[in-house]
Amino acid sequence: MKKVAVVGAGMTIFRRRLQETGKELSFEAARMALDQAKMEIPDVDAVVHGTGPDAFDGVHMKGEYLLDGSGGTRKPYMRVYTGGGTGVFSTIAGWWHIASGLADVALVVNEEKMSSCLPHPQSVFANIWDPILDRPLKPNLVWIFAMEMNRYMTVHGIPYEDIARVSVKNKRNAVGHPCAQLPDANITLEDVMNSEIMAWPVHRLDISPPSDGAAAVVLASEDVVRKRKLRDQAAWIKGVGWCIDSTMWTDRDLVFPEYVARAAKMAYRQAKIDRPKRQIDFAEPYDPFDYKELHHLEGLGLADKGKAGLMTREGITQRDGDLPVCPSGGLLGIGNPIAATMGIKIGELYWQLTGQAGKRQIPNEVHTGVCQAWGDLMQYGSVVVMGA
C-alpha cells in the first residue's frame, strides 16, 4: 500500500446560478489545484471525476460530458458516483489509483451544476424514490429529513435550539471564505429558530442552499512528493472508509447513522485510530442540514449518542474549541453543490492541515482531521482521515 498525499486543492465560488458551464467550472477548479501542486496536465496519470445526478445537468453520461473540462482527454478517466457521498468518495477512488501503484499522480475533480434543473433541483429528487412503494406518496427530501430530525430529537430529548446553533456556528464560520454563498457574521439563534418552517421541525435556515460549483484536488504518491519537493504542502491520507445501508429507508432506525459509523470504523482502522475523540483534532462532517452535523459527529464516534448538541451548546465545536467542527463554514455557510462539496470537506482538511486556511485557520495546532460525506437516500457514508 503506497502512501498518498493531497498536494493541491482548488474550488470555484459556490452560487445559486453561475454563468459558466459544468465543463468550465471543472476546468477552473482543476486549474487551481494543479497550479497549487505546481503541475500541468501531462504530469497527471489518471483523472477521477465525481458528480451527482445526471438529471441536474440534463446530460446522460454526465461524467463523459465533463471529461474534457476536467483534464481527462486521452487519459485513464474514471467517474465514481455515490450520490451526495461523492463529495468525499471521489478522493477515496483517487487514493486507490495511487495506493495500488497504477498511478503516481491523480487529479480528482468534482462538479455540480444544479441550476440548469428547472424549476428547482428538488424536481430531480422526485425521482430518487422506489417507483412502487414511495413515489405514489409524492415525498420530497425535506419531508424525510424532517422525519429523521424529529426522531433524533425525540429519542434523545434534544431541544431544537441545540440543533439551530449548528446553523449559526457554520454560517458565521463561513465569513471570510472566498467561495461562500451564505456567510452571515450577524446571524443569531433567533433568526434560525424564527425562519419559515419547511416541514416541521425543519426551518428554512436549517437547510443548506442548492448551488453551482466545482472543486478539485491533486493526489500524489510519496515518491512524487519527495521528487517534486512538495513535503511542506502535503497532507497525507491516513484512512478511507465507505458504507451503504439498505435502500429501504422505511426499515431503518433513523436515530443513528450506522452507515457512517461503519465507514468511520473502516477508515480509523487503517489510520490506526482507536480513540477518535482523543486522536482527532478537528472534523468536517457533512452538514446539508444542521441536525446532520450532530448526527454525523455521533456516527464518527466524536460525540456520545445524543450528546453532540450539548457539545455545540458548550462551544466545544467552535473554531477555537476543543474539537472544531466545520471550521470551513460547512455546507450551511458555503453552499451545497452536492459532489462539489469536496472543496469544503477534503479541501478544508487539506488547507487546515497545511496551514493555508487563512482567516479560517484553527488557532490550535492541528495534526489529524476527519471529513465525511453523506448521500443517496439517507444511507451512504464516506469517510477520509488525513494527517499533516
Add this chain to the structure above:
Amino acid sequence: MKVGIVGVGVTPFRPTTPDLSWKELMYDGAQRAYADAGIDPRTDVDSFITCAEDYYEGFGIFDEFTPDQLGSVLRPMHTVGGDGIQGLANGFMQIKSGLANLVAVESHSKASDILTFNGIVAHALDPIWNKPLGGHPNYVAGLEMDAFLRASGNTAKDCALVVAANRRAALKNPVAAYGAPVTPEQAAASPALWSPLRQLDAAGLADGCVVLVLASERAARKMEADPVWIRGIGWASDTPSLETRDWATASYARLAAEMAYRIAKVRQPAKAFDLAEVDDKFSYKELQHLEALGLAKKGQSGKMARRGALGPDGRLPTNVSGGSLGCGNVLDASGLHRVAEAVLQLRGEAGSRQLDRARTAVVQSWRGLPTSTGAVAVLGVGR
C-alpha cells in the same frame, strides 16, 4: 499481489424480460456468481461495485438501489459511471492497494424498461453544439464507420462478414439473445439507415446481468480456487467533443490497450493471445478495435475476417461468444460479459463453443454512443 477472477454469474440475455424486475435480475446474476465462487456475500466480500448510469435506470440517483439484492447492506459499495471493465479496474485497484481481499463487480441492463432509448442517447450529446441538430443518434456511428473505412481501406463487405460470423457464433451460446444464421449477403442487403451503417450492423438491445467475484492471490488460495488472473487492465477516454476526436482509429482503445499491455508485460499483442473478445456494438467497431489493440495490422482486419482468421479455428478466435451483435447489447454490462466469456473459455467451461488450448485472452469494451471511452483487460490462467 496478483488479482484473479474466482466467480462468474451471467443471466441469460433476452430482448425483453417481463417476468423479472431489474432488481430481481441483479439478484439472479449475483447469486450465480456467489454460488460459483462458493462464498456468502454478507460475510466474505469486502467491497461491492456496480456499473450503472442514472438515465438508463430511470432514477435520480441509482446508487441508492444497489445494496439489498447484492447482499451488500451496511458494507462498502459504490457505483462507477462507466463500463463493466472500468468497474473491474476499481476492484483490481482496491485489491492491489491491500484494502480488500474479495470484491464483487456487477453490471446489468434492463433496456426493455427504457421507452425512449434513442432519446436518452441523444441526451449524451453536447447540449449546446450537437443535440439541437436532432436526428437518430446512430448517425454518429454512420459517420465514424465512413471515416474508419476510408482511412483503413477495409470495406462495408468486411463489416457484413463480421455481422454474419457473430450472429452465427451466438447460436452456440445459451445466453445469447440474437443468435441467427444470418448470411453476409443478408447483412449487406439490410436497409442503410445511417449510411454506410446498415440496420444489421447495429447490435440489438438486450436485458441481462453479469457479476464477477475478484480475489487477491491469498484469498484465492484460501478458497482453493483456480482463478483466471487479471494480468493487466487499462482504460482511457478520447475527448467527448465530436468535432475534435479521432474518428478513424479508436484511440481510446489503443491507449487503454497500451496501459493494460504495460501492466501485463505484453510486447507483441498480435501473437500473445489465444482469443479476443472485443467490442462490436456496431460491426465496424470490431475491425476498428482489432486494429487499435494491435491484434491486426492497420487496414488488415477486414482481410483477417475474409480469411477466416477470426473464426473459432482461425489464428485469433474473436467474439466466439457471439459478441454484442449475437448476444445483444447489454449497455455497460457488455464489457463485463466479455470478461465472463473469456473466463469460461480459459476455465474450459465454454460448452460447445470451447476453444482448444485457451490460456490467455484479451478483452475490450467501448461504452457505446456517443462516447469515446473504452477499457481493456488481459486475462490468463496458470503461472
